[in-house]
Every structure is written in structure tokens, then in C-alpha cells.
Amino acid sequence: MNNGLLKNPVNGRWRSVPFTHPSTLDTIAMDVDLKNKMKSNGLVVLTIQARSSSLKPPKCEQVHGAQAAMLFIGLYLVALGVGGIKGSLPPHGAEQFDETTPQGRKQRSTFFNYFVFCLSFGGLIAVTFVLWVEDNKGWQWGFGIAALAIFLSIPIFLAGSPFYRNKIPRGSPLTTISKVLIAALLNSRASRNSSTAIASIGSSPTAIQTVKEGGQNPNSKNVESIETPSRSLSFLNRAVSDTPAYSALECTVQQVEEVKIVLKLFPVFACTIMLNCCLSPLNTFSVHQAATMNTKLGSLNVPLASLPIFLVVFIMILAPVHDHFIIKFAHRVTKTEMDISLLQRIGIGLFLSIVAMAVAALIEIKRKGVATDLGLINSAKPLPITYHPIFSF
Incomplete structure (x- = not known):
């Protein structure tokens, strides 16, 4: 498999596909560029409206x-x-690294750590400098600064296009998923009274080439040719048939295995739903509660919208610490290349989010208890900001 990249016919190495190539008109990089322009146009509209008194x-x-x-x-x-950039930029960055080599996988892990660091750094600027400009100069200046930053990011992003590794689009994944599911269902019904389903999977003309962990060369002995579907989610194997119910529903082993991978990710997606429930109070409940509290820390008066700065700073500290210390320590303990698997990292993150919400609940109980003891439930007198639940995050 070439992963949608163009291969150099001289030396056989993968090379990047420039934006001018016809096959890159629908790549992730172009999608990032499009969403950047869309976001900048939206900020320009908001800037004009905030600037004009009539609008x-x-x-x-x-x-x-x-x-x-x-x-x-x-x-x-x-x-x-924003939605398009968040969904397109991380996978585009991951595509720039060779996942078939240990060094490429390590660099990809480092990329995601510092990608989060850069996002947090941008958030730090937003809740400090941009917020100060909005409060003291006006909303139009805040929107204008954000629009200018997006405009500047577009040529910077496009300047790297000659060096990007771009996957060539091969159709919508939703089409493949629907095709495999429908084919498995129809072939299953057709095979109840016959033996036509999966008559000869081994003779399937399409084979998947997978690289074992640690393999470097796709043409080396580490490459296995898989001509039969795996046993997991075996009901989907019925989609591979020499005599499909309809010729348009003829599926390959590769398509079936790709759909299995997507379905296996659903439990992970379901587990992260509650994680967003933990993050939403940072933008809603925390600001609402801060409005009833004394936001002064010594001589510093913390603006209500700047409260997420504590979380942002913590992430900026944790990202490089995780990349340079935690991963190295885990490597010494586990003696494996992946150190801590991605699934284990997700599990640890979800567990820590549970702990954070429990601590936040205890602080909220304490805060309300103090307000009750001091008779401040219906009073306009504020509580100290140190009793704010955001400090538990």
C-alpha cells in the first residue's frame, strides 16, 4: 500500500505531492487552508459589525x-x-511522519505533545493579551487581532506545501462503510439457504499488505500479505463473497478490515463523551460561579474570562514534561517502543478527569458550605476566588 502518496520511480522513495498536483485538490492540507479562510472571513464579519455602530x-x-x-x-x-481546522490539522501533521519506522512513530508522538503545547500557548495569548485589548480598546480590536493572526497563518501554512506528504483522496470513507455493512447484511441473508457466502476468500484478488511493528521497508520480509479477513467482527466477513447479492456491493478484504478498524474505535469515542462533560464547566459554570466571587489574588484582579489561564498554563507545563521525562521513564519501566500504549494513555486521562471532577465537587460543596455558614447564600458579598472549582482542574 502506498497510503495515497506518490512514489518516485527512480529511487522508489515516497515524495510529497505539491498543492498544484491535480490529485491534491481535496487533500487534508487543502481542507485546512479552506477552513482557515472560512474562519478568517467570519472574524472579519464580526470585526466589521463590532466596529460599526449601525451594525x-x-x-x-x-x-x-x-x-x-x-x-x-x-x-x-x-x-x-474552527471545527474544520480541529478535525483536519492533527491528522495532516501525523501524515508527515513515517509510521513504519520507530523514529517516525516517536516523532509523531512528539508532534502531538507540542501540538497541544502550541494550542495552549495560543489560548494563553487569547485569555490574557486579546482579552485585555477587548476590555480596554473594544471588541472590534479583539476580533481584528484574531482575524489578522489567521490571515498570517495562511501563507505560512501554504509555504510548507512543497514539503508536505499529502494523501491522494480515494473516495469517501462513509461510502465504504455503508457498502461493507449492506453487503454483509444482504450476503448473510442470501447464504442462509446456500453456501455462496465467502465461498473462496483465499482467492480474493485483493490482498492487504501490512507492515509489522518495527518494519522499515514495505518490500522487506516484514511485510505480510493478508488474503483472508480477521476473525474479529466476523459478521462483516460475509461482505467478501465471490457471488455478491449485487455486483455494485462487491467488497475487498481491505475494505472489510478498514471498516472493522472504524467500528472498534466506537467504544473509545463513547468513553470520551463524558470527557467533554468535564471540559464544558470550564467555559460555562466556572465563569458563572466566578461572577459571584472576589477575583482578586493579592493585588492582582483576575478577569472572569481569564480564569481558564490556570488550566492552559498547566497543560503548557505538562506537555514538554510528558515528552521529555514521563515517556522516557515509562520506556525504562516497560522496555517497549511504545512505552505507554495509546489506549493506556486514554484510560489514564479519563481516570484523571474523574479525579478532577470529584475534587471539583468537593470544592463546590465546601464553597457552598462557607457561603451558608457566613449567611452569603442570597448576599452580593463575594467569596474568595480560591474556593473556585476551576482550581481543582
Whole structure:
């Protein structure tokens, strides 16, 4: 398998595909560029509306007409851009490393650690400098700075296009998933009264080439040719048949195995749903609670919207510590290349999120207890910020 990359016919090595190549019109890199432009346009719309008094929505009043249309257009463009970038940029970065070599896998792990570090650094600037500008100069300046930053990122990102490894699109994965599921269902029904299902899987014309862990050369002896589906999720194996119910539903072993991989990820996705429930209080409940508290730390007056800075700083510290110390320590203990597997890392993260929510609950109980003891439940007098649940994160 060439993973959708172009191969040099002279030396046989993989080479990057520039954006000018016709096959890259729908690559992840182009999607990142498109979503960047979409987000920047949304910020420009919001900047113009915040700058113009005639377009600015009135305070504490419901917005109508053109003002509402302009506001929601800007917000939706920003939301679409952010969603596209978050979904496209990490896999694009992961594609730049050779996963068939130990060094490539190590570099990919380092990339994700510092990718999170850079995201947190951007968040640090947002909740400090940009927030100060918005409070003291106006919202139009805050939106303008964000739009300018996005505009500057576009040429910087495109400047690296000659060096990117871009996968050539091969159709929608949703089409393959639907095709395999429908074929497995129809072939299963057809095989109840006959033996046509999976009549001769071994003679399937399509074989998957997989590289064993530690393999470097796709043409080396570490490559195995898999001509039969795996036994896991065996009901999908019925999609591979010499006599499919419909010719359009003819599936290869590779397609079946790819669908199995996707289905096996569903439990991981389901487990991370509650993780977002832990993150949402950082942007909603924490700010709401801070509005009833004294946000002064000594001589420093912490703005309400700047409270996530504590979480951001902690992540910025943890990311390099994890990459340079925790992983090396785990390597010495486990004596394996992966140190701690990705599934184990997810499990540890989910466990720590449970601990964080438990600590936050205890602090909230303590905070309400102090307010009750001091008779401040219905009082406008604030509590100290040190009783804020965000400090448990």
C-alpha cells in the first residue's frame, strides 16, 4: 500500500505531492487552508459589525433583521472554520511522519505533545493579551487581532506545501462503510439457504499488505500479505463473497478490515463523551460561579474570562514534561517502543478527569458550605476566588 502518496520511480522513495498536483485538490492540507479562510472571513464579519455602530447589536436587547443575520453569519463561519481546522490539522501533521519506522512513530508522538503545547500557548495569548485589548480598546480590536493572526497563518501554512506528504483522496470513507455493512447484511441473508457466502476468500484478488511493528521497508520480509479477513467482527466477513447479492456491493478484504478498524474505535469515542462533560464547566459554570466571587489574588484582579489561564498554563507545563521525562521513564519501566500504549494513555486521562471532577465537587460543596455558614447564600458579598472549582482542574 502506498497510503495515497506518490512514489518516485527512480529511487522508489515516497515524495510529497505539491498543492498544484491535480490529485491534491481535496487533500487534508487543502481542507485546512479552506477552513482557515472560512474562519478568517467570519472574524472579519464580526470585526466589521463590532466596529460599526449601525451594525452593532444593541446591549441587553434582542437582535433582529440584518444585524442578526450578520452576527450569525460571522459566528457560523467561525464555528465551521474552527471545527474544520480541529478535525483536519492533527491528522495532516501525523501524515508527515513515517509510521513504519520507530523514529517516525516517536516523532509523531512528539508532534502531538507540542501540538497541544502550541494550542495552549495560543489560548494563553487569547485569555490574557486579546482579552485585555477587548476590555480596554473594544471588541472590534479583539476580533481584528484574531482575524489578522489567521490571515498570517495562511501563507505560512501554504509555504510548507512543497514539503508536505499529502494523501491522494480515494473516495469517501462513509461510502465504504455503508457498502461493507449492506453487503454483509444482504450476503448473510442470501447464504442462509446456500453456501455462496465467502465461498473462496483465499482467492480474493485483493490482498492487504501490512507492515509489522518495527518494519522499515514495505518490500522487506516484514511485510505480510493478508488474503483472508480477521476473525474479529466476523459478521462483516460475509461482505467478501465471490457471488455478491449485487455486483455494485462487491467488497475487498481491505475494505472489510478498514471498516472493522472504524467500528472498534466506537467504544473509545463513547468513553470520551463524558470527557467533554468535564471540559464544558470550564467555559460555562466556572465563569458563572466566578461572577459571584472576589477575583482578586493579592493585588492582582483576575478577569472572569481569564480564569481558564490556570488550566492552559498547566497543560503548557505538562506537555514538554510528558515528552521529555514521563515517556522516557515509562520506556525504562516497560522496555517497549511504545512505552505507554495509546489506549493506556486514554484510560489514564479519563481516570484523571474523574479525579478532577470529584475534587471539583468537593470544592463546590465546601464553597457552598462557607457561603451558608457566613449567611452569603442570597448576599452580593463575594467569596474568595480560591474556593473556585476551576482550581481543582
